[in-house]
Amino acid sequence: MDSEAKIILAFLFNRSGKTLLSEAELYLPLSMELGWLSSKESQQFVKYVLKKELLVRKEGMLSPNFSIDDIKIPVGFIPSKKTFSETSDDLKGRNCIEEIITQISEHVHQEKTKIAEEIKKEGKEKNLLAEVAALSVARKHGVDVSEWYPFVETIFFTENKG
Template identity: 35%
Template sequence: MEAAARRIIASVFKKSGKKKLSSSDFFLILSMDLGWFPPAEAKKFVKWAEENNLLKKDEEDILIPTFDIKTIDIPIDFQPSMKKWKTERKPPRERILEYIEKNSNIEDIDERIKEIMEDKKIFFEVAALFVGINLNLDMGRFFSEVEQFILHEEVEGYG
């Protein structure tokens, strides 16, 4: 699914000819120009892509792909399926780890997180946020999700 999502994102940016797009421009290209998704589904796709670290927003709230779109081959007849992108969301733990790994040069991230987790007696996800913040990464994107995860999910090994 991630390969198809990368193709969709690369298609939108290649169609626009730009390296950055506002959310509304991205939605318009995806739904109107390419005709691949209705507007509501286009918004869900963008949210899913952000949550899965395929798109990020810069300080001006403009969308940027997290990968080099030039490396993505898009077949001439490429047509994405109409999947509900929100339904196959990775757990917060995986997404936070991927985000830190993609945005830092640290190789022992998992070990650092586990050390903090054990030292401070906190959830893995919270320790991961702490590590990301110490690396000067924008971890605010995960705060409410981690809070909801802790408050509403049965967390293995706790409770």
């Protein structure tokens, strides 16, 4: 995936003629101009490449963490859908609630059991799915868990049919 992600990034940076781009300058071409992704998927892709450290932040902008000149972009390049599904599949198989508890715990320096209790209480008081309660508690503590939104959204819509 990373090699195709590098090709996508090299393509976007070469196309723009810039060495620094904003997040919007990356995800808008992917969705609006090229039509390769939905806007949500393209934003997810940007988060994914940041997490994989293929991009780095410089002066509030994003820059490739590799030489785009070394990347060969095939003529007529169109990324495979597999590339983009891997950005969200990366989260599957991981325990969502446990991961969020860990992130909150590390951020606020509290024991995981206390965080788990807070999530349980939040879910009970507001009648929320445990995953949604975990996101709510994370937000309350100022922890960015936006990478989990699409995953939890999928759970929400598959478990609440009816």
